[in-house]
Amino acid sequence: MTPDLMEEGARRREAYAARQQAGTGTESGGRQAAFGRIAKLGVPDFTHGVALYLDDISVSFDGFRALNKLSLAVNVGELRCIIGPNGAGKTTMMDCITGKTRPDSGRAFFGSTIDLLRLTEPQIAQIGIGRKFQKPTVYEDLSVFENLELALLADRRVRASLFSRLGGEQLDRIGQTLGTIHLRHEAQRTAGLLSHGQKQWLEIGMLLMQDPKLLLLDEPVAGMTDEETERTAELFLSLEGKHSLVVVEHDMKFVDQLTQGRKKVTVLHEGSVLAEGLLSEVQANEKVVEVYLGR
Amino acid sequence: MSTVMMSPQALQQKRGLLLGVRGWTAVLSALAVLTVLIPLLNRVVPADSVFHLSDYAVGLTGKILCYAICALAMDLIWGYTGILSLGHGLFFALGGYGMGMYLMRQIGRDGNYKSDLPDFMVFLNWKDLPWTWALSDSFIAQMALVVLVPGLLALVFGWFAFRSRIKGVYFSIITQALTYAAMLLFFRNETGFGGNNGFTDFKRILGQPIATPTTRITLFIITGATLVGFYLLARWIVNSKYGRVLQAIRDAETRVMFTGYNPLAYKLSIWTLSAVMCGVAGALYVPQVGIINPSEMSPSAGIEIAIWAAVGGRATLIGPIIGAFFVNGAKSWFTVAFPEFWLYFLGALFIAVTLFLPQGIVGLFKRFSRSAADTANDAANRTHA
Numbered sequence: 001m002t003p004d005l006m007e008e009g010a011r012r013r014e015a016y017a018a019r020q021q022a023g024t025g026t027e028s029g030g031r032q033a034a035f036g037r038i039a040k041l042g043v044p045d046f047t048h049g050v051a052l053y054l055d056d057i058s059v060s061f062d063g064f065r066a067l068n069k070l071s072l073a074v075n076v077g078e079l080r081c082i083i084g085p086n087g088a089g090k091t092t093m094m095d096c097i098t099g100k101t102r103p104d105s106g107r108a109f110f111g112s113t114i115d116l117l118r119l120t121e122p123q124i125a126q127i128g129i130g131r132k133f134q135k136p137t138v139y140e141d142l143s144v145f146e147n148l149e150l151a152l153l154a155d156r157r158v159r160a161s162l163f164s165r166l167g168g169e170q171l172d173r174i175g176q177t178l179g180t181i182h183l184r185h186e187a188q189r190t191a192g193l194l195s196h197g198q199k200q201w202l203e204i205g206m207l208l209m210q211d212p213k214l215l216l217l218d219e220p221v222a223g224m225t226d227e228e229t230e231r232t233a234e235l236f237l238s239l240e241g242k243h244s245l246v247v248v249e250h251d252m253k254f255v256d257q258l259t260q261g262r263k264k265v266t267v268l269h270e271g272s273v274l275a276e277g278l279l280s281e282v283q284a285n286e287k288v289v290e291v292y293l294g295r
Numbered sequence: 296m297s298t299v300m301m302s303p304q305a306l307q308q309k310r311g312l313l314l315g316v317r318g319w320t321a322v323l324s325a326l327a328v329l330t331v332l333i334p335l336l337n338r339v340v341p342a343d344s345v346f347h348l349s350d351y352a353v354g355l356t357g358k359i360l361c362y363a364i365c366a367l368a369m370d371l372i373w374g375y376t377g378i379l380s381l382g383h384g385l386f387f388a389l390g391g392y393g394m395g396m397y398l399m400r401q402i403g404r405d406g407n408y409k410s411d412l413p414d415f416m417v418f419l420n421w422k423d424l425p426w427t428w429a430l431s432d433s434f435i436a437q438m439a440l441v442v443l444v445p446g447l448l449a450l451v452f453g454w455f456a457f458r459s460r461i462k463g464v465y466f467s468i469i470t471q472a473l474t475y476a477a478m479l480l481f482f483r484n485e486t487g488f489g490g491n492n493g494f495t496d497f498k499r500i501l502g503q504p505i506a507t508p509t510t511r512i513t514l515f516i517i518t519g520a521t522l523v524g525f526y527l528l529a530r531w532i533v534n535s536k537y538g539r540v541l542q543a544i545r546d547a548e549t550r551v552m553f554t555g556y557n558p559l560a561y562k563l564s565i566w567t568l569s570a571v572m573c574g575v576a577g578a579l580y581v582p583q584v585g586i587i588n589p590s591e592m593s594p595s596a597g598i599e600i601a602i603w604a605a606v607g608g609r610a611t612l613i614g615p616i617i618g619a620f621f622v623n624g625a626k627s628w629f630t631v632a633f634p635e636f637w638l639y640f641l642g643a644l645f646i647a648v649t650l651f652l653p654q655g656i657v658g659l660f661k662r663f664s665r666s667a668a669d670t671a672n673d674a675a676n677r678t679h680a
Contacts (some may be wrong), residue, residue: 100549122557141542157560158564
């Protein structure tokens, strides 16, 4: 190794660092080009800026069309609220994304490479899609701490679980989440004994432990007090940007808090998108008013 | 209050020890009673002493110890994972048949027909051993089959059932049908396992005469040690994260799936382990009672195992063991005192436990100790105030 070679190497290293830095200020937002890279197995590719892409999805149950050619795209880091009357297909849409229901036709992609329709529920959860159910679903007989421990991002296989021990870092993470969901003093309490609102929070906490890239939240503030609702809105707004969120909700006040008058809202009706736009716009939309108030 | 404020670190430390000081004391005392005290009371203490334990009592206890292993296995799959199997009698019987085949071959030429073949084969006019008996001369090979046959059957059956997401009462019914079908198969002479008479009239095990007091007490000690060993294994399993995933599957399987766990692997592994435990229990049972026949596979045998677990207290590990002793102790007394009413009593017991003691005998004790602790706390608070 001669000195001139070393100097050249050092120059290259500097140039590389400078390129990396300049990258964040580019038009593409510091993302890499979408071409010319190898797709990694099981790792979603967000370089196109789209986190979730549903295309022409149709689902029928015994002749009832729950979803009718639904198309929807959610961007990386976006917080998207979805509203719609009962039976509009909101929960069925989440079932399709998470693998619980197989659509009759259509396509569903996570990032630009992962075809969700080919994966099972656990696989979809492992690649980074977390879901909160309409009815809070926690492990009733386990403690709050154990509920979070099971959700913690880790090897999900049998052998790993048998010999798993929590490290200091992981304990800190659980402690941190316990603080975020205001259940620090209930950590050793059996989850079944929590109030409805607290269970909702615990389930949200379990989602956070999974560190998903996309969060699907089905009526997350149902049964919460006004104060709890407000805190939930703050929490979701703090997640926006780092994670993509899809929130299905009936509570318009909550939706208003989340969208802050500038984010897009999607209205579902009879299994497809009826309207999309700012909350004030869709609320003024004649078709939407008709659907909500009845003809 | 101390448990509520316990830091995650302290909790983790507590978990590392498997059992507390009291727990280990209890386990070691149980081991000492089963492997030292009872054998001494039976063999060393003279027969006219009040402390002498009769051969009958030891035999009965040994039998119940085997049942307790089944109840423990049932607790892992039903109490902790929420999968009710009514077919565990089948795995128990398969283990028993595995041992029985070896014991039949050990009879040698001492049978009624003085033939190399087991008596029932001579009676059926067979000239050679069927292929299923190929390994029956070797104790080690046959003991491997005791583990492998129930294990493999459970693995294959479980894989199809769990993959098709058969759950709840449907799964219970299928396991019941499975054990019933196996019973019908084993009833046939052509199957090659002694038909409805099964195997009996054993002479020796590993070269030792089987009916002597020494052999019997040795088998008893091995059974006791096996039960304690399985208890510790089960304790380790339910204390691990794997054990908590099992409980999570019981409480909310969809949430487990959407958290990224594949329930199939978890259910299948615990289901297979549970079947193997029953198989081992069956193998220990046969030399002690001296007979194995297809009635061990009858659906009612499988239901009884579930009753032991329910009566003792599900998801407690110690409960099902207590339940097995309680129900079978009651059975041996009842069937002597009121032979016609035993089944009515068993049914009434099950209904009473379901209605009034959903957590079984252990739940009852917990309730008492909790209310005692509460009154003590109240008293303490009052004196402080």
